[in-house]
Amino acid sequence: MTKILIILIYIAIAILVAGCYDSEALSVKKQADSLNASDTKYDLNSAEETFAGFDYETVISDYSPILPSGFKAIRYRYFVIFSELDEKLTADLIGSDIRNAIDAMTGNYVNKTPTSVTPLIIFKEIGAYKNFVLKNFDIPEDDISPYGFFKISKNVIIIRYVNWKGSIPHEVTHKFTNTDFPDMPSWFDEGLSSLHEKSTFKNGDLEGDFSLRIIPLRRAIDEDTYTGLEHLMKTNDDEFYGKRSPYYYAQSRYLLMYLQQNGLLKDYYRTFRDTYNKDKTGISQLEKITGNSIETLNDEVLAFIRSFDNN
Numbered sequence: 001m002t003k004i005l006i007i008l009i010y011i012a013i014a015i016l017v018a019g020c021y022d023s024e025a026l027s028v029k030k031q032a033d034s035l036n037a038s039d040t041k042y043d044l045n046s047a048e049e050t051f052a053g054f055d056y057e058t059v060i061s062d063y064s065p066i067l068p069s070g071f072k073a074i075r076y077r078y079f080v081i082f083s084e085l086d087e088k089l090t091a092d093l094i095g096s097d098i099r100n101a102i103d104a105m106t107g108n109y110v111n112k113t114p115t116s117v118t119p120l121i122i123f124k125e126i127g128a129y130k131n132f133v134l135k136n137f138d139i140p141e142d143d144i145s146p147y148g149f150f151k152i153s154k155n156v157i158i159i160r161y162v163n164w165k166g167s168i169p170h171e172v173t174h175k176f177t178n179t180d181f182p183d184m185p186s187w188f189d190e191g192l193s194s195l196h197e198k199s200t201f202k203n204g205d206l207e208g209d210f211s212l213r214i215i216p217l218r219r220a221i222d223e224d225t226y227t228g229l230e231h232l233m234k235t236n237d238d239e240f241y242g243k244r245s246p247y248y249y250a251q252s253r254y255l256l257m258y259l260q261q262n263g264l265l266k267d268y269y270r271t272f273r274d275t276y277n278k279d280k281t282g283i284s285q286l287e288k289i290t291g292n293s294i295e296t297l298n299d300e301v302l303a304f305i306r307s308f309d310n311n
Helices: 002-039 056-066 087-108 126-136 167-180 186-197 212-222 229-233 245-261 265-274 283-290 294-306
Strands: 072-076 079-083 118-123 148-151 156-160 199-202 205-208
Touching (some): 056 079, 056 126, 118 126, 118 167, 126 156, 156 167, 186 199
Parallel strands (some): 079 118, 118 156
Antiparallel strands (some): 148 156, 199 205
C-alpha cells in the first residue's frame, strides 16, 4: 500500500512539473509572437532620409492643409512623400520604386541633381485623385492622366497608385531629367521614363523589361502605318502628344531599350545632353554612338521590336 502511494505521488509530481513547463513554453511562445508582431510594424519615421539645407517643412506646411485627411508625410531625399496608402505599402514603395529610380538616375545619368524638395503625392482612389487635381491645378479633366504626372511649373508629382503601372519611377525619372537636361526633347524624355516604369533594378541601374506598350507598335506594323526613327526624333510636342501619342511613347521606349541591350543607353544620354546645341533632334548623336546611319538603325530597331513577337 505504501509503495502504491509513493508511486501515485511521483506521478502527480511529474504531471505538475510537465504542466509548469507547458505553461512556461506557452508564455515564451506568446512573448516571441509579440516581439515578431512588433518587428513587422512599419515605422515610416525610420524610412526618412534627409539632406542638409533642404526645406522639407515648407512643403509639408504648404500641402498638408489642402490634402484630404489620412495622408502621411515622409521626408525622403529629394522629396516629401504624401501617401494615403497603408504604412507597409508606402514603406515598400519608398524602398523600391522611389529609391531605385533616384539611385539609377544619380548613379548613371545625371550630373545635376534637384536643389529643392518636390512633393510626391500618392492617392489610392481615382476619384479623390481627380478631385484634388481639378481643385488645385489648372488641368482640364480630359487631360488628366489616370495614373499620374509631373507638373513642372508647380514642381509636384501626383500619382494615382496602380500596382502594375510603374508610374512612380516614370515620374521620378522626369524630375531628374528636367533638372539635368531640361531641353531634352519629349520623345527622349518620355522614352526613358517609360523604360523605367517596367524595369528591374540591377547593379545600381534600372534595366527596362518587356512592356505591353509594344501593342501600338505591333498594330502599326500590321497596318503598315509604322513610321521610322527619323520621324519620331523630329516630332514636336503637338505631334508627340497628339493622337498617335501611344505609338510614339512605345517607339521611343523600344528604341532606348535597343540601346540598353547594346550597352549604349547611358553614353547616348550623356552625349546627347552635352552636344544638344549641335543637333537638337539627337539623330547625329545616335548615329555617332552606334556607328550606324539612321536608315540602318531603323531596320535594326524594327527587327528588335519584332523579336518580341512571342511575348
